[in-house]
Amino acid sequence: MAELNFQGFGGIHIAGSAFGSPEDPPVLLLPPSGQTKEFWYGSAAALANAGRYAICIDMRGHGDSGHSPEGNYDLESYSADLQVVLAGLPSRAFVVAAGLGALIAIQAIGDGAPNLVSGMALMDANIWVDQAVAKRMGDSMRSRISSFSDPEKVVAAIAAAYPAEPRPELTERILSAYKRGADGSLVWRGDARVLSSDRDMSDMEKSLTDAASKIATPVTLIRGSLNETVTGETVLRLQSLIKGAEVAEVEGAGHYAAIDREDAFNSILLDFLERKAPRQPLQYISGSEPRILRDALGCFGTGVTIVTTIDDEGNPLGLTANSFTSVSLDPPLVLFSLAKSSANLATFEKVGRFAINVLHIGQQPAAWRFTQRDVDRFEGVDWAVHEEGGSPILAGSLASFDCSTHAIHDGGDHLIFVGKVNHAWFEPHRDPLLYFRGRFQRLHFA
Ligand SMILES: Cc1cc2nc3c(=O)[nH]c(=O)nc-3n(C[C@H](O)[C@H](O)[C@H](O)COP(=O)(O)O)c2cc1C
Structure with missing residues (x-):
């Protein structure tokens, strides 16, 4: 694994960890809200084995990335960061993202950067969050501002947002978003303003719906079959907005299917990648995106x-x-x-x-x-x-x-x-x- 440093919008530091050879086609992985780049390390290792260059990043205000001096942690700022990071990569990346990361990817790619990616796998993407769920998620995020005496309590705080689903399995990767304080307690690594900021979903709904309908790249929408907040219906609704999008389910998992059922998730991901963004020679055909010609040249x-x-x-x-x-x-x-x-x-x-x-x-x-x-x-x-x-x-x-x-x-x-x-x-x-x-x-x- 190699540590990478990127600049996001306005020069903010975006920390990354890369797996595999930089000569291979890049895959950029964005964690869900409150999680850090370690969330994706299992999938990143599998991607590297399959001949991809997997780059996991921390979003602004999370993990090792910089904090916004003005406390800008809205969808627009996150998506502007993603656009800048993608534009700076030597060739078009495939994006893998979960939860809030998936919404950021929809916004960034649909809104103004349609040609920056070769495809996307979006886990638990939900544009239409109902108010009760949004409140539970907000409460759960705020509860993580305090320090925790033991790892089980961290998982309990996360699980509180999804009471009807299987509890996420305790994994090191979820806990990577936390560091040990001087007294041994676990403290969230990042800008506390991220956890306390309320996200107005109704505002985001319109811009995300617009952005989703402009996406013209291969997309698969993945959900855990037991996910209660990102229902099968909402995924189908999103599928109807994104031209040609596929839908896949990870059986027997709720939120965090990507780490609780990592092998099942990875096989869906790798199958989609090989079908839609294969490693074979890329082609430029007159009229294709100029960036592809630049890569060829x-x-x-x-x-x-x-x-x-x-x-x-x-x-x-x-x-x-x-x-x-x-x-x-x-x-x-x-x-x-x-x-x-x-x-x-x-x-x-x-x-x-x-x-x-x-x-x-x-x-x-x-x-x-x-x-x-x-x-x-x-x-x-x-x-x-x-x-x-x-x-x-x-x-x-x-x-x-x-x-x-x-x-x-x-x-x-x-x-x-x-x-x-x-x-x-x-x-x-x-x-x-x-x-x-x-x-x-x-x-x-x-
Ligand atoms: C390796 C490399 C080769 C470049 N080759 C050219 C080139 O042949 N022609 C060109 O106009 N710009 C080329 N550029 C881009 C220019 O250097 C850059 O866009 C330019 O300096 C912008 O400033 P200007 O508006 O003052 O020209 C190249 C950049 C790099 C990194």
């Missing part, structure tokens, strides 16, 4: 460059680019493509010159810096213009090509800049910085 390993130029006032500018390609030896031509959305587009078009700086392995921090918007990218960078009409050359690069712009072609959402090489400097006895499958890579050739 990411299989072509490249070097990494920083392309620079200088404006009429002598200010250097530049960005990290891996679209650099050699074009012709005679005349000596190279190209790179620049996104039409680039803040630097107008200057590159106007000044008629640019330099390509090919980076070596030690220049990875610069490669990262030259993708950031709100920083002075050249601060601390040793650069110089070496000749009349030249562009900034970064000291110590593996190779630098000083070019005058030869042609600019339209290239869809990019412009293709072809440059005539006027001068090149190179020092081949260093290892290149590489970019492959959406990540910087270091390979040593020496």
Whole structure:
């Protein structure tokens, strides 16, 4: 298992634990309300065995994740965190979520991020919670603010929300949401404001219904067959909103079926994954989500460059680019493509010159810096213009090509800049910085 750190909405720290190889397709797991990432460790281990990269996260205010300074623990904040975390993963994840986690997933994916996931398995997702149940759940959450003298009492407090169901089996995973206080008592690990905040289900109902009806990814809705609060009818009602959703039951379990009947739950999950988000080669077909094309293109390993130029006032500018390609030896031509959305587009078009700086392995921090918007990218960078009409050359690069712009072609959402090489400097006895499958890579050739 590896500890991971993510940033959620507004930069809040989101703690994660990963199982399996990062090279495998990612699965992101969200626990139910009041629980922490350990809740999913059993399923995560099974997923890793089945060739998936399973990442369990703590929601804001829970476990090891950061606390919201303003106490923002509403559905919107949780779902904004999920969207940011998913967008930052190197490829589209499958989401597994339970209880409140499942509602967060519905909100995040239905509302504005339909293409961020390859599918979802949602356990105990219920949009239409009746008032008496909501009150019991609120009371149960509030009762967990106090400390507990023994683990059985923790389970009793959780079970109080679901009096007609089998009591959750006492497992370490449920207790992971608690730490031992100095006097040996068990105290919930997280921001107490999470437990005390009342969730207004009627407000959430509308936005969740809207979001659910916009979900266009494979979904399975799973419930424990003895779950009294998430009834078979409510699951069917949700199924009717989500196009193509499947329904599955874990026999003989209420809430917490995912850990009380872990093998049964995992087999439903793995079967669905293999059918709907198989590990076989992915396909991009014209018109598919561009993110899939990006993943496909990411299989072509490249070097990494920083392309620079200088404006009429002598200010250097530049960005990290891996679209650099050699074009012709005679005349000596190279190209790179620049996104039409680039803040630097107008200057590159106007000044008629640019330099390509090919980076070596030690220049990875610069490669990262030259993708950031709100920083002075050249601060601390040793650069110089070496000749009349030249562009900034970064000291110590593996190779630098000083070019005058030869042609600019339209290239869809990019412009293709072809440059005539006027001068090149190179020092081949260093290892290149590489970019492959959406990540910087270091390979040593020496
Ligand atoms: C490895 C890597 C390669 C990139 N290649 C390109 C590229 O070829 N063309 C491009 O326009 N942006 C590319 N980008 C993104 C830009 O670096 C980034 O979006 C840009 O710096 C945004 O700032 P700007 O608006 O100042 O251009 C790349 C980013 C990374 C991390």
